[in-house]
Amino acid sequence: MKKIALLGYGTVGSGVYELVEKNRDRIFKKYNKGMALDKILVRSLKRYETLEHYELFTNDFEDIIAYEPDVVIEVMGGIEPAHTYIRHFLENGVDVITANKDLIAEYGGELLALARENGALLKYEASVGGGIPILKAIQESLRGNHFDGVQAVINGTTNFILTKMHNEDMPYKDALKIAQDMGFAESDPTSDVCGFDAGRKLAIMSSLAYEKNIKWSILPIEGITEIEPIDIENAKLLASKVKLVAMSRYEDNRFYGAVRPVFVNASSPLGLLDNEFNGVQLTGDAVGAIHFLGKGAGKLPTASAVYGDLIDVIQDIKLRPDVQFDNDFTSTKTLPCKAKWAIRVSGTNLMEMTQCLTYVFIDNKLRIEKGHSSSDILAIIEETNEEQLITKLNMLFSNPYVEKIKHFLILDSL
Numbered sequence: 559m560k561k562i563a564l565l566g567y568g569t570v571g572s573g574v575y576e577l578v579e580k581n582r583d584r585i586f587k588k589y590n591k592g593m594a595l596d597k598i599l600v601r602s603l604k605r606y607e608t609l610e611h612y613e614l615f616t617n618d619f620e621d622i623i624a625y626e627p628d629v630v631i632e633v634m635g636g637i638e639p640a641h642t643y644i645r646h647f648l649e650n651g652v653d654v655i656t657a658n659k660d661l662i663a664e665y666g667g668e669l670l671a672l673a674r675e676n677g678a679l680l681k682y683e684a685s686v687g688g689g690i691p692i693l694k695a696i697q698e699s700l701r702g703n704h705f706d707g708v709q710a711v712i713n714g715t716t717n718f719i720l721t722k723m724h725n726e727d728m729p730y731k732d733a734l735k736i737a738q739d740m741g742f743a744e745s746d747p748t749s750d751v752c753g754f755d756a757g758r759k760l761a762i763m764s765s766l767a768y769e770k771n772i773k774w775s776i777l778p779i780e781g782i783t784e785i786e787p788i789d790i791e792n793a794k795l796l797a798s799k800v801k802l803v804a805m806s807r808y809e810d811n812r813f814y815g816a817v818r819p820v821f822v823n824a825s826s827p828l829g830l831l832d833n834e835f836n837g838v839q840l841t842g843d844a845v846g847a848i849h850f851l852g853k854g855a856g857k858l859p860t861a862s863a864v865y866g867d868l869i870d871v872i873q874d875i876k877l878r879p880d881v882q883f884d885n886d887f888t889s890t891k892t893l894p895c896k897a898k899w900a901i902r903v904s905g906t907n908l909m910e911m912t913q914c915l916t917y918v919f920i921d922n923k924l925r926i927e928k929g930h931s932s933s934d935i936l937a938i939i940e941e942t943n944e945e946q947l948i949t950k951l952n953m954l955f956s957n958p959y960v961e962k963i964k965h966f967l968i969l970d971s972l
């Protein structure tokens with residue numbers, strides 16, 4: 559009999575409890591192993607008083623320790639006390655499952671090492687992509703590959719907002735308000751709309767894919783708060799959509815990772831992903847490009863990923879116990895390869911701005927698109943790496959008629 563303790567009973571925790579209860583008999587028949595989820599830790603008991611299984615609840619961590627669980631499922635969120643609690647159990651050889659991306663992005667390497675030292679398992683499938691089994695795919699089914707790229711629409715809130723802006727010609731603030739009213743965005747949406755959530759998930763995926771200690775703090779991160787209706791219109795002119803993409807590449811020991819709004823061909827796999835859906839494209843040297851699509855958050859999709867980890871623990875499946883991240887790599891803050899870019903130049907004199915653009919980019923393939931606005935130019939620049947592009951955009955910015963410049967990677971050009 560495996561004794562399970564649940565730390566947290568919110569959106570995800572209640573879903574996990576539901577799945578454990580629903581599947582208990584089936585699991586017993588299938589693996590001849592029982593599960594008992596008899597202790598649940600929360601902060602304030604009052605919220606849970608009316609539940610049928612209220613006697614399982616406690617707000618005292620000492621009760622969880624005294625229960626002597628075989629498996630701990632942490633779905634409280636945040637760094638502390640989750641970090642201390644998880645460390646306590648791993649040090650004592652207890653298997654831990656968590657959905658906590660904030661914690662794993664910050665302390666994943668340390669906690670995996672602690673698990674290894676103490677013969678325990680640490681599993682965190684639900685921390686990236688909710689119900690999409692992306693971490694397991696990287697670690698199991700795709701083990702025969704060296705990965706060289708990850709591209710992902712991995713934050714449902716921002717994808718919902720950008721979809722509203724695209725389909726209903728809505729400004730950012732109105733789309734955010736609808737997302738909040740419909741429960742797709744939190745009252746404080748900073749972590750989502752500023753790209754931090756996607757950055758943490760990218761760091762977790764990239765660490766596993768390249769077996770490197772990728773900290774999310776090294777990533778250049780840009781969110782969607784500065785996306786204007788004209789950016790969406792410009793993307794439409796190019797048969798594209800603006801998507802917040804978490805992307806990384808690894809080549810010749812050099813890592814590039816970033817979260818940034820990009821133009822994605824509207825009929826490509828990531829371009830077709832709308833609303834709260836998430837998608838990840840991995841590129842491996844053997845498998846080529848492979849796509850995973852599905853619900854990246856929510857009670858049961860996320861609980862489904864936690865439950866999958868639980869079944870592995872119940873069966874004592876040890877997933878790559880040798881996984882170790884090293885620091886042997888260099889990183890760059892700008893896209894290191896040649897790509898195609900959409901440039902928006904805003905200012906007061908279109909003719910002067912066009913002349914300046916043509917002059918600055920005289921050595922590059924430049925195409926000026928007919929835009930909608932009388933104060934903006936949309937230009938397409940091909941086969942340029944980002945560092946060179948930024949140098950030239952800085953030259954352009956010194957023109958007195960230019961007030962603002964934005965550049966978007968055209969993702970399909972990679």
Ligand SMILES: NC(=O)c1ccc[n+]([C@@H]2O[C@H](COP(=O)([O-])OP(=O)(O)OC[C@H]3O[C@@H](n4cnc5c(N)ncnc54)[C@H](OP(=O)(O)O)[C@@H]3O)[C@@H](O)[C@H]2O)c1
Nearest residue numbers: 566567568569570600601602633634635657658855856860
């Ligand atoms: N929601 C999703 O769709 C989703 C998707 C993927 C991953 N995740 C991750 O899953 C985790 C849980 O998310 P959630 O949405 O389920 O959160 P939630 O709805 O806010 O629930 C949090 C639960 O943890 C308890 N809790 C929080 N701090 C605690 C503490 N210090 N001591 C004891 N109990 C504590 C809360 O108890 P009280 O009610 O008493 O405060 C509540 O029961 C987070 O790490 C999140 O990033 C969530």
